[in-house]
Amino acid sequence: MSRGQAYLQRLNDERNVWLDGERIRVTEHPAFRGTLHTIESLFNLVDDADTRETVAYWDEQTGGYVHQAFRVPRTSLEINNRAAAFRLWSDRTYGVMSRLSDYARSRLTGWYATRDAMAVYDPAFGGKIAAYYDEAKRKDAFLTIVQRDPQINRALPVGEDEDAMLRIMSTNTEGVVLRGAKMVATAAPYADDIIAYPIQRIPGHRPELAHMVIVAAGSPGLHMVCRESFAASDLDTAHPLSMQYDEMDAVLFFDDVFVPWERVLLHNNPEAVWQIRCNAASSSLAYHQSIIRLHSKLEFITAITSSIAKEIGVDSFLNVQEQLGEMISQMHTIEGLIIASEAQAAPDVHGNWLPSFKYIETARNLGNRYYPRAVEILKTIAAGGLIQIPSGNLELENSMSPMMNKYLGGVTMQAPEKIRLFQLAWELTGSPLGARHDLYERFYAGDPVRNRASQYMQYDKDRLYARVEPWLHSKG
Numbered sequence: 353m354s355r356g357q358a359y360l361q362r363l364n365d366e367r368n369v370w371l372d373g374e375r376i377r378v379t380e381h382p383a384f385r386g387t388l389h390t391i392e393s394l395f396n397l398v399d400d401a402d403t404r405e406t407v408a409y410w411d412e413q414t415g416g417y418v419h420q421a422f423r424v425p426r427t428s429l430e431i432n433n434r435a436a437a438f439r440l441w442s443d444r445t446y447g448v449m450s451r452l453s454d455y456a457r458s459r460l461t462g463w464y465a466t467r468d469a470m471a472v473y474d475p476a477f478g479g480k481i482a483a484y485y486d487e488a489k490r491k492d493a494f495l496t497i498v499q500r501d502p503q504i505n506r507a508l509p510v511g512e513d514e515d516a517m518l519r520i521m522s523t524n525t526e527g528v529v530l531r532g533a534k535m536v537a538t539a540a541p542y543a544d545d546i547i548a549y550p551i552q553r554i555p556g557h558r559p560e561l562a563h564m565v566i567v568a569a570g571s572p573g574l575h576m577v578c579r580e581s582f583a584a585s586d587l588d589t590a591h592p593l594s595m596q597y598d599e600m601d602a603v604l605f606f607d608d609v610f611v612p613w614e615r616v617l618l619h620n621n622p623e624a625v626w627q628i629r630c631n632a633a634s635s636s637l638a639y640h641q642s643i644i645r646l647h648s649k650l651e652f653i654t655a656i657t658s659s660i661a662k663e664i665g666v667d668s669f670l671n672v673q674e675q676l677g678e679m680i681s682q683m684h685t686i687e688g689l690i691i692a693s694e695a696q697a698a699p700d701v702h703g704n705w706l707p708s709f710k711y712i713e714t715a716r717n718l719g720n721r722y723y724p725r726a727v728e729i730l731k732t733i734a735a736g737g738l739i740q741i742p743s744g745n746l747e748l749e750n751s752m753s754p755m756m757n758k759y760l761g762g763v764t765m766q767a768p769e770k771i772r773l774f775q776l777a778w779e780l781t782g783s784p785l786g787a788r789h790d791l792y793e794r795f796y797a798g799d800p801v802r803n804r805a806s807q808y809m810q811y812d813k814d815r816l817y818a819r820v821e822p823w824l825h826s827k828g
């Protein structure tokens with residue numbers, strides 16, 4: 353059985369996935385067919401002789417090949433190896449699939465790599481994370497992470513509204529029982545395990561809200577309620593991206609979900625949870641993947657926009673060239689920041705090599721503006737062409753074909769190719785999938801407002817103040 357098939361088989365458990373008001377089986381429902389097929393084929397690249405050395409590495413601990421996201425980089429070359437694996441997966445999916453588990457695996461790898469430092473906060477954490485890291489590697493587990501609690505009333509101080517926070521209701525010798533909800537859990541309906549912890553700092557007087565757990569997606573009492581599916585059917589060739597790459601988002605309801613102690617990584621410990629949330633190795637390794645994925649997506653949307661500009665004959669106009677130039681600058685800026693983060697990688701106190709976070713953070717904080725701007729440029733250049741795409745599947749072999757061919761062709765393309773090009777553009781700009789992606793890029797890494805403010809707050813501003821200091825006392 354292939355690695356991809358083994359993954360799919362694991363999804364045939366008793367998980368509670370709800371779509372359109374019904375409990376469904378993800379491996380059988382058409383909404384998941386294209387997405388699961390894509391993930392299956394990506395997983396199989398680890399065993400494909402042509403891609404194995406890029407996507408995976410030989411792991412002494414497990415005696416097998418495992419995905420590079422599990423690699424603890426001990427040299428700068430190993431950071432480059434990780435990057436090559438991320439690039440291959442994201443290029444194969446044009447950056448449109450973001451939570452393929454390489455982000456969550458990287459977070460796990462960062463926590464594992466720095467587990468000794470956590471001993472001062474919780475002596476049991478190191479052993480638990482090491483055991484789970486080993487298990488996830490051996491299983492080639494598909495992981496996802498969820499941090500946010502439901503959007504009930506953000507004005508209330510943390511912990512004031514009981515229903516707003518995932519909390520431990522009881523404990524026994526076997527484990528803990530969780531109640532509450534979490535949002536947004538991308539990919540959870542087809543994950544093996546979900547890593548959950550709070551995004552915000554938990555006050556010291558509410559320790560029962562401060563936990564970090566690894567929840568099996570098939571746990572009794574865990575209900576994953578999906579948003580509407582954007583996946584097109586196999587027959588709907590007009591929506592090729594929606595057909596293959598609709599990564600599902602879900603809200604998770606924990607109706608007294610039991611989690612065994614070995615998967616309760618942190619318990620009643622606000623300071624430890626905050627340290628995990630801010631762990632430098634985990635953030636650096638995980639967001640390195642995110643910005644490589646972002647680069648693939650910017651390249652894809654730039655490619656579509658440039659092709660459209662050429663095909664409708666507007667690429668000679670100065671205003672169009674200026675906007676295409678802006679897209680290319682976006683691409684190069686993110687590429688440059690990726691290169692800088694790798695070139696300035698350095699070992700931490702544990703000997704783990706980490707890409708430089710200041711460049712990664714900058715790319716992440718630019719990305720939430722770049723992608724929406726790229727969509728805006730694509731709409732501006734493609735203009736009315738986006739809305740003159742014939743509906744349904746492309747079928748030019750009918751009585752309309754002479755007119756279609758005559759009027760819907762482009763500068764060099766015949767009507768069928770040009771319509772396909774515009775279908776891609778519509779998927780990114782006007783379809784439900786496109787709207788979701790615009791939102792995703794703005795928010796997937798957290799609130800962009802607070803992320804940018806945090807970059808300012810963390811920055812060593814004394815260096816900046818020193819630059820103006822001499823002028824403050826000059827007499828000239």
Ligand SMILES: Cc1cc2nc3c(=O)[nH]c(=O)nc-3n(C[C@H](O)[C@H](O)[C@H](O)COP(=O)(O)OP(=O)(O)OC[C@H]3O[C@@H](n4cnc5c(N)ncnc54)[C@H](O)[C@@H]3O)c2cc1C
Nearest residue numbers: 497498499500503506536537538791792795796798799801
């Ligand atoms: C498509 C999609 C997929 C996602 N997938 C995942 C995932 O897989 N895992 C995961 O953990 N998360 C995921 N997220 C969620 C993401 O982490 C959150 O959307 C993000 O952290 C923002 O939180 P929120 O949506 O609750 O917005 P809120 O925090 O409710 O913010 C709403 C608005 O109010 C403002 N605001 C709120 N509170 C404050 C404050 N204290 N100070 C100033 N301004 C404030 C914000 O700036 C924002 O404009 C996903 C989000 C999207 C859109």
